[in-house]
Amino acid sequence: MTGTAPDPTEAKSRARQAALLARDLAHAAGQGAAADHLRAAIGSETGKILAGYMPMRNEIDPLPAMAAHQGPVCVPVIVGRGQPLRFREWTPDARMVRGTFGALVPAEGAWLEPDLLIVPLVAFDARGFRLGYGGGFYDRTLEILRARKPVVAIGFAFGAQELPEIPVEPVDQPLDGIVTERGVTWFR
Numbered sequence: 001m002t003g004t005a006p007d008p009t010e011a012k013s014r015a016r017q018a019a020l021l022a023r024d025l026a027h028a029a030g031q032g033a034a035a036d037h038l039r040a041a042i043g044s045e046t047g048k049i050l051a052g053y054m055p056m057r058n059e060i061d062p063l064p065a066m067a068a069h070q071g072p073v074c075v076p077v078i079v080g081r082g083q084p085l086r087f088r089e090w091t092p093d094a095r096m097v098r099g100t101f102g103a104l105v106p107a108e109g110a111w112l113e114p115d116l117l118i119v120p121l122v123a124f125d126a127r128g129f130r131l132g133y134g135g136g137f138y139d140r141t142l143e144i145l146r147a148r149k150p151v152v153a154i155g156f157a158f159g160a161q162e163l164p165e166i167p168v169e170p171v172d173q174p175l176d177g178i179v180t181e182r183g184v185t186w187f188r
Helices: 008-029 034-042 063-068 138-146
Strands: 073-077 088-091 096-097 104-106 114-120 152-158 176-179 183-184
Touching: 034 114, 034 152, 034 176, 034 183, 088 104, 088 176, 114 138, 114 183
Parallel strands: 114 152, 152 176
Antiparallel strands: 073 088, 096 104, 176 183
């Protein structure tokens, strides 16, 4: 009897479904002190370029921490399938338009290269790996940014989105930390 290695794509799909259900339930309960923990985690990074994200569906909301950041803030813009993300400058009063996949993006503004990223996710594990929606945008982007300079990638999620283990492929980029309503955990 010969065994076959588990299919990481199928395993990620199953994990994604379970995590999205957990996120639905956590979102309904509210995000508690998560925004305060996120502000504290990025508070020492004054002056650095911060990339946040515009929350979609029932993602945890980073906007209060983004607005409080003492330095330039930008949000991701999907320029095409299989491409790394680009980041456009954002302010709380920026005029926003619908981008690819429905995410809001600034209608205009400078293109920035972040030093610190708040990364959305579907699930994470205690090793610092994340599961996204399956497009590979953040993995591709983090690989390129990390080849250029030191960057810090902080996942932002509800604690209920933690799974025992995320199926990992060679292209998957780990997080440096995770922030939930429970607090901050650093992996590296």
